[in-house]
Amino acid sequence: MKLFTRIFLQVARVILILSSTVFFYTSYRWKNQSIQYINNYEYSKFQNNLLQFEEKLRLTSSQSADSDERVRNRILIYAFRQIFHDSAVLYQDGKEVHNGTTYDFDIQGIQKQMGNVELHGKWYDMDTYVYDPIVSKIDGKTLLLFCYSSTESTTNLKYQIVTYKDISDVLASNQILFYQVGALTLILLLLTGTILFFSLRKIMAPLTRLKEAAVSVSEGNYDIKVPAEGDTELAQVGQSFNQMSAKVKEQIESLSAINQTQRQLMGSLAHELKTPMTSILGYADTLLTVRLQRQQQERALSYISNECRRLSRLSVKMLELTGLYETGEARFAPAEISVKAFLEDVRQLNLYRLKEKNIHLEIQCEPADLKKTFDKDLMLSVVNNFIDNAAKASLENSKIILSATAGKLMVQDFGKGIPAEDLEKVTEAFYMVDKSRSRANGSVGLGLALCKKIADIHGFQLKIESELGEGTRIFIEW
């Protein structure tokens, strides 16, 4: 939310500054402009009146050039009243002669102001010959003042005329307009702010959801998806995020699957250790404490030795299996190998073992020049395991067929077979169909689990078909 607040405040500030600048500038310009217009209009009217007045004065003064001053004054006032009616004040030598208005003006002050025109600045860029307006506040009214001082040359009369225009109404309506525009600006500002707030929130919403999703991923919920439609940067981030969480989920799942199998293996191992441990411990204790005959002592010792051997076999197989789980494909080095030569190697390795039971190993390779890509050592151990199992299941003087085609590698025996209900489980670690017999044969129940793991590494399938009493076909689909 911090980013949201910052963007919002920044934009709101900029809008506020800009709009208030525009507002104050325009309202100021407007006010002055209207005063200026009135000023121009009134001034030209004043000038017109002045010209008429001058004209009249000249006329009358030429008629009565020699009349005395009092008469001239009267004529002056008469002319003044005719032209200006009651809207102006006439002064002579700084003294009020006639005042038709309801105001009293300070003529000296006004003249002084007029003399200091430049004091009012040059704000008005209108090309005008008019004096800058003199604004005066009298009796709560705002007046625009105009003043004229006659020079001696035009007439021989020296007089001043001051007229005014009441602009209070204009200013008041200006004031109202100012407030209205101000209020409008404020409303616009609020509206913009609200729109900004909501649109920003909408834009930021994916970010908030991204944050929530990240939190839930960190809590272990990898199924969460963030919306990633569109081509904005946020949508791209969303896509990447979804990709990431899917990948993490995949990784975690594969890790926990490995962990699971390892744990199962550990559990089975611990269970599998119990029996030999009980025997070893029991016999050792018995030897230590019980008075046994020599024959019994020997039996106890041979049990201890056998059980220890079993433990060591178990540990070797376990190491092999956990090694396969841990290094995974690291140790895996496949190469293209001639299958026929490979099968011959298998025969050489099993020659002695099969001779014990006088079992004939028949090798078939179809086609003869078949080549396959696999890790020779690992596959050798798989096929040896198969043949080992087949030999254990077979009777004396029987045969085992080892055959390879483009589709599969198969070991077939004609021994006792595997019961249907056990077929599924024989590849599980420590699973033995006939426990006591298998142990007597020296197996620990890890062989096929190992084979299955090796097949998995190659991407091959391990399958078993068996008929009780008829024999077993175990094969790898490669």
Place this chain on the structure above:
Amino acid sequence: MKARILVIEDEPAINDLLCMNLEVTGYETVSYFNGNEASEGIARDHDFQCALVDIMLPGKDGYTLLPELKHYGIPVIFLTARADLASKVKGLKEGAEDYIVKPFEMLEVMVRLEKVLERHGNIQEQIQIEDVAIDTVSHTVTRKGEEVYLKPMEYNCLMMFVRNPNKALTREQLLAGLWGVEFEGETRTVDAHVGRIRKKLGWQDKIKTIPRIGYRLEVEL
């Protein structure tokens, strides 16, 4: 009369271990390695005072054998590698007398077996070892017809030897058996008691000192 114990356990090593120890202590044993064989066997011969039965057996498993054994009034002690509570509860609920988890110590099996025999009144009340006779009901010991006075602790100590003949008992085992596990006594106390028993019964040769281990009552059974 020796008590007859049935041992049903598929692992030959453990089966033999149990039989060896039981026979040395004066029991008669019959062993089976398979649930089906055991089931057939007890149909023919079912005069047993107790049965030690493994739960995971080829053929009929321990739980299946339990009702058959109970039918002939044979108390059952289960032996198993499964230490989870559920299978313990199942075993005991269905009427097993006791439940021993592998790996076990032989002494534990012996003690539990004795307790079961005791509960079912199958323990010998009169024990005769050469010229010494022990009456376990009245707690009296006579030697050549004359009563030998033993203090209660000495009597208990003697009984531990008599119950585990031909087996060495460590000083710690004797201490724990006589005074309880919590008792932190001197192992010398054990030596003193054994010394007195030897003197009172004239068993200087019978109770042998086994170096670094403890004592063993050696008798021909």
